Amino acid sequence: MSQEEAFRAHIEKGYAFKGDSIVLGAAMLEGRALPGALVKVPLKTLNRHGLIAGATGTGKTKSLQVLAENLSEKGIPVMLMDLKGDLSGLAQPGPGHPKIDERHSQIGIPFEPKSFPVEILSLSEQEGVRLRATVSEFGPVLLSRILDLSEAQEGIVAVAFKYCDDHKLPLLDLKDFKKVLQYATGEGKKEFSEAYGRISTASTGTILRKIIELEQQGAELFFGEKSFDVADLTRLDPEGRGVISILRLTDLQDRPKLFSTFMLSLLAEIYSSFPEQGDADQPELVLFIDEAHLIFKEASRALLGQIESIVKLIRSKGVGVYFVTQNPTDIPNEVLAQLGLKIQHALRAFTARDRKAIKLTAENYPVSEYYDTDEVLTSLGIGEALVTVLDEKGRPTPLAATLMRAPMSRMDILTEAELGQLLRASRLAGKYNQVVDRESAYEILDEKISRAEAEAEKQAEKERTPKSRSRSGGYQRQDPLVKVLTSATFIRGVMGILNKVMRK
Template identity: 70%
Template structure:
C-alpha cells in the first residue's frame, strides 16, 4: 500500500460518523487533493465550540458561509456577526463558476447552488430587525462588569437596582439609569441615606462617566424596548431549515465597548433562557463571531472572566460558539482551550513575531506523520485549511490539510432592492422595529421631583403667608397697646378733659 493509500485510509477511517455530519471538503497530501477523502464534522459535536483563523484573504469568510449553510440545511438555526458586511449573499443562490466546478470535481462532491432563509438584524440605525435589551435585564452584576466598575461602585449599582425594585421604578434605558444616578446624590440624597446609607457623589460621578462612554458608542440605541426574545433566534422554516440570522455590525468596528456589551448580554440571556440538554444529536443554536478580537482587545479582566465562564457553561445548553479571527493568539488561552473544532487557514510569516505565532499555533494541533504543521500553515492556498475536529466520542479526528468546498449561496452581498425585499418579508421587523418609550424611572423620578418641588413651593408660600399674617398681627397689637396706654395715663386724661380745655380758653379770653 502506497503512502497516498495509507493516508486515504487514515483520513476516511478517522472521519466515519454514524449520525448527521457536515462535510467540509477533502483532505490534501503533498499539495494535492485526495478525491473522496472527506473531512467531516459530526453534527452532535458542533456545540463544542470552534475557531476559524487565518490571514486576510485566505478564505475564512467562505468557510464560515459553508458551515452556516450546512447547519441551516440540517435544521440548526445560526447567528452570524457580520463585521465586514459581506454575508448577506447567503439569501441568494450562487451564480456558479468554472473554478467552483473544478474544485468540487477534485473534492468528489456535487455542487448545488441555492439560497437560504435569512433574517437581517442590526444594533444601530442600519436597516434590519432592531436588537435591544433593557437595563433591568442586565442586572447589577453584569452591568457593573460591562462598565468595569470598582467594588464600591458596583455596590452602589446594586443599591440603585434595589431602590428601583422596592419603589417599582422600571430601569429600561440609559436615561433611566442616568436619572437615578443623579437623583440618589441630589434630590433623593436624604431618602437614600435613611434607607440604604450614604452614597458618594464622587462614586456616582465616576459611574455616570462610564455610562456616557457606552452611550457615545451607540448604547442609547441598544438599551431600551422592545427587548429581543432569544426564542426568535431559534426559528426554522416549514421545510425544517434553520434560519440564518445575520447581525450587521459594519458601523460599530470602532465601538468595541458596545460590541462586547451586546455579545455578553446575548450570551447571558441565551444561557438563562435555554434548558440544560447536555450532548444531543445536534445543537440548538450555533453562533459565529467574526473579527472576534474586537470582543477581547479592549475588554476588562472582569469581562473576560465572564465571557470565559459563559463559553465553558453554554455548551450544556446546546449552543456552539465559533470565533473567527486572523490569528489564534487573538483569543484568550482560557477560551482557546475550550474549542473542539479548529479550522486554520494560511498564516503569513513576515516578521519574527509572525514566525513565533505560527510555532505557537502549530502546537495546538495533534501530531501527525503526514505533515510538518508549522511549515504547512504558511503553504496553504486560498480556500485551503488545516482542520482538527472531534469525532462523535469527543476524540480528535486525524489532522488534515483540506481543500474546502465552495459555498452554495452567493459569495457577495445583496443588492439594495434584494435587501429591501428581504426586510419587507420579515415578520421580526414588524415585531421589533416599533419604538417604545413607556413611562419608566426617568419619567417617574421627574414627576416625583416635580411634586416635591411643588410641595416645597407651597410650603414656602404658606410659611411666607404665615409670617406676613404674624407680622400684621404683631403690628396691630402694638397700635392697640399704644392706644390703651394713652387712654390710661392720668396726665393725658387731665390735659384732654373738657374742663381743662374750657379753663384754658377762659384764661385766654380774660388776658385778651
C-alpha cells in the same frame, strides 16, 4: 500499501461518524485533494465551539458561509455577526463557475447552487430588525463587569438596582440608570442613607463617566424596549431549514466596547433562558462571531472572565460559539482551550514575530505523521485549511489539510433592491422596530423630585407670610398711634372728659 492508500484509510477511519455530519471538503496529501476522502464534522459535537482563523484573503469567510449553509439545511438555526458586510449573499443562490465545478470534482461531491432563509438584524441605525435589551435584564453584576467597576462601585450599582426593585421603578435605558444614581446623591440622599447606607458622590461620579463613555459608542440605541427575545433566533422556515440571522455590524468596527457589551449580554440571555439540553444529537443554535478579536479588544480582566465562564457553560444549553479571526493568538488562551473544531487557513510569515506566532499556532494542532504543520500553515492556498474536529466521543480527529467546498449561496453582498425586498419580507420587523418609551425610573423620579420641590416652595412661602390680621382677615402690623387711639382705655377716657364739660 502506498502512502496515499494509508493516508486515505487514516482519514476515512478518523472521520467515520455514526450520526449525521457536515462535509467540509476533501483531505489533501502533498498539495493534492483525494476525491472521496471527506473531512466532516459531526452534528453531535457542534456545541463544543470552534475557531476559523487565517490571514486576510485566505477564505475564512467562505468557510463560515459553508458551515452556516449546511447547518441551516440540517434544521439548525444560525446567527452570524457580520462586521465586514459580506454575508448577506446567503439569501441568494450562487451563480456557479467553472472553477467551482473543478473544485468539487476534486473533492468528489456535486455542487448545487441554493439560497437560504435569512433575517437581517441591526444593533444601530442600520436597516434591519432592531436588537435591544433593558438595563434591568443586564442586572447589576453584568453591568458592573461591562463598566469595569471596582468592588465599592459594584456595591453602589447593586444598591441602585435594589432601590428600583423596592420602589417598583423600571430600569429600561441608560438615562433611567443615570437618573437613579443622580437621585441617590442629590434629592434622595437622605432616603438612600437611611435605607441602604451612605452613597459616595465620588463613586457615583465615576460610574456616570463610564456610562457616558459607553453612550458615546452608541449604547443608548441598544438599551431600551422592546427587548429582543432570543427564542426568535431559533426559528425554522416552512421547509424545516434553520433561519440564518445576520447581524449587520459594519458601523461598529471602531466601537469595540459596544460590540463586546452586546455579545456578552446575548450569551448571558441565551444561557439564562435556554433549557438544559444534555448530550443532544445536534445543537439548538450556532453563533459565528466574525472579527472576534474586537470582543476581546480593550476588554477588562473581569469582562474576559465573564466571557470565558459563559463559553464554558453555554454548550450545555445546546449552543455552539465559533470565533472567526486572523490568528488564534487573538483569542485568550482560556477561551481557545474550549474550542473543539479548528479550521486554520494559511498564515503569512513576513516577520520574526509572524514566524513565532506560526510556531505557537502549530502547537495547537494534533501531531501528524503526514504533515509538517509549520510548513503547511504557510503554504496553504486560498480555500484550503488545516482541519481537526471532535468526533462523537469528544476525541480530536486526525489533522487534515483540506480542500474546502465552495458556498452554495452567492459569495457577494445583496444589491440595494434585493436587501430592501428582504427587509420588507421580515416577519420580525413589525415586532421589534417600534420604539417604546413607557414611564420608567427617569420619569417617575423626575415627577417625585418636582413634587418635593413644589412642597418645599409652598413651605417657604408660608414662612414668608406675615402673622398679624388685616381688615380682610389676615394679619398685619399696626401703627402704634392707631393702636393707642383705638384702644378701649383711650375711648373711655375721652368720653369721661366730654361728660364733665357738658355738666358744667
